[in-house]
Amino acid sequence: MEKQMIISVGREYGSRGHIVAKRIAEKLNITLYDKNILKEIAQKNHADYSELEKFDEKPRNKLFSRRIGEFSSSMENEMANIQFEYLRAKAAKGESFVVVGRCADMALAGEKGLVTIFICADMEKRVARLMEDDKLSENEAKMTILRKDKKRKDYHDEYAEYEWGTADAYDLCLNIGDMDIEEAADFIISFANFKLKGIL
């Protein structure tokens, strides 16, 4: 790839956003960053990954955390910040990559090669998918989606100045409910290419 391309993918729970992001990375032959960031950090520090994962993509508990300058007792904050730094360092090195969630759209704001995408899907389709894949009842699937989306929104909105999932905050918001994975991945890659070439 000639120019640096960083595709940040925000996604609703159950929308298949993660699968699409993975397919984009495969098609472009670039790295996909998701939970593997914390896995790498844990490995580097001889730490237990499950200890780090507990605080990943979660909002800070405002009542039970305290901040002193750059130091925070909120482990959710700290895990977010080390991932932001990790991504910024990768971007500064000129690496092209796809990143899922992690409020990367905010963390990497200002990077020349950044394209921010938000993937959503209709509620019925997401519920149906969870019922089939995770063998949940309709009510359980709906509750899981609402809970997970709220957590993602709270986490994102803690760091970003704009709300999670609002159209004007992203370069592209895409409802992929009626698309298959290949179509969605190709569409996003074409869009990213157009954007970086200045056509859009």
Next chain:
Amino acid sequence: MLAAQIMAVSIFLVMFVLIVMDKIERQWVTLGCGVLTLILVFGVGLHSMTAITETLNVKGIFTMEFWHISGQGEESGSGINWATIIFIAGMMIMVEGMAKAGFFRWLCMRLAKLVNYKPIPLFIAFMVMSAILSMFIDSITVILFLAAVTVELARLLKFDPVPMILSEVFCANLGGSATMCGDPPNIIIGTSMGYSFFDFLKNTGAIAGISLIVIIFYFYFVYRKELLKNEDEKIDPSTLPNPKEAITDKKYFIMSCIIFGCAVALLITHSMTGLTVAFIGTFIAILTLICFCRHIPELLKKVDYKTLLFFIGLFMVVGGLEQTGILEKIAGFIGDVSGGDVKLMVAIILWISAIASAFVDNIPFAATMIPVVKSLAATTGVHPDILAWTLSMGTDIGGSATPIGASANVVGTSVAAKNGHPIGWGKYCKTAAPATIIVVMISMIFIFVRYC
């Protein structure tokens, strides 16, 4: 008066809630609430210009007693405690100079080398060093350097740094309780009630000393298995750091050692020399700036002005509670509940201070409680010293129980997390909460036996 009291309490509660919510930086919260206190409580409620001047307390700075006391230490009036603010600012400048010279990193590395990088001796040595350094230097700085070196050594020696960091944090809070300059609540208590460095050392210092011995054994038994997990792993000696490399400039290093020595000597002898902590802070700051004259802007830039502004606003808000007689009412309530029984009074102050400090910032709590303690002593006839030492131990030690109780805890857990070792509430409280209860119990028994 009633309207002024309601306004004073409302402003105080709003301040506390805003501090806990952490949406607005805490110094703006206290300063904003402080200005509201001056306007609404003193201006609109009390129509008292005297209350405003007493709370701002600026006149005091220009008196001789502010810088030098002949004879017994005097209690300061209400309002902004400028002596505390000037002393803390002076020590901040000194600490920045020491950090620039590489003093703290050198000390940590030197000690690690001295114990041959063996996990258990290292664990004990760092706990003791954390406690001793915190007697003179703010615990944030102590933990900032100790935790960073602990993580670095843990990576090289392949041990889990979390047990060591948690023990260091606890000992920093414990060491801070031993002296007048160790922890902000003690500086406020000392300057407000006219105590010297030695007064603290003889009283809270004795409790902290006994507690430290018990706590070293406690943490050793709790963590020994985790620390010895990778004991047999072979370490390449060439990867171990050389303490000398920590020193950035030999000249500055020597000067910062001398300045630190001066600060310790002045603090230890201040009851004999009559020099106040405000004088010591100013002197040490000037001395540091002279020695590091080429780096004056850098050192001044690193001073934590936010904390100093936080203190100023806080004292104004507490001044509102004091001037409107709210704190006397609280004192009266404690006096009534205890029925004049000193032991019950000590137990109430100690445990309430400890529990409150575990969840809210212990500095506003201590600043609020000092007038309460003074009033309680005046109305019940209990010696104010007993209540002062009780308040000091309660606020200093209570903060150790949770990750948010004291600044050192926040810095320690944050440094660990930044290096891939997050410490949640469960992991923190599992060992720190029982340790806190042990030390509060020791404090209570000590105060009962020695003073009651």
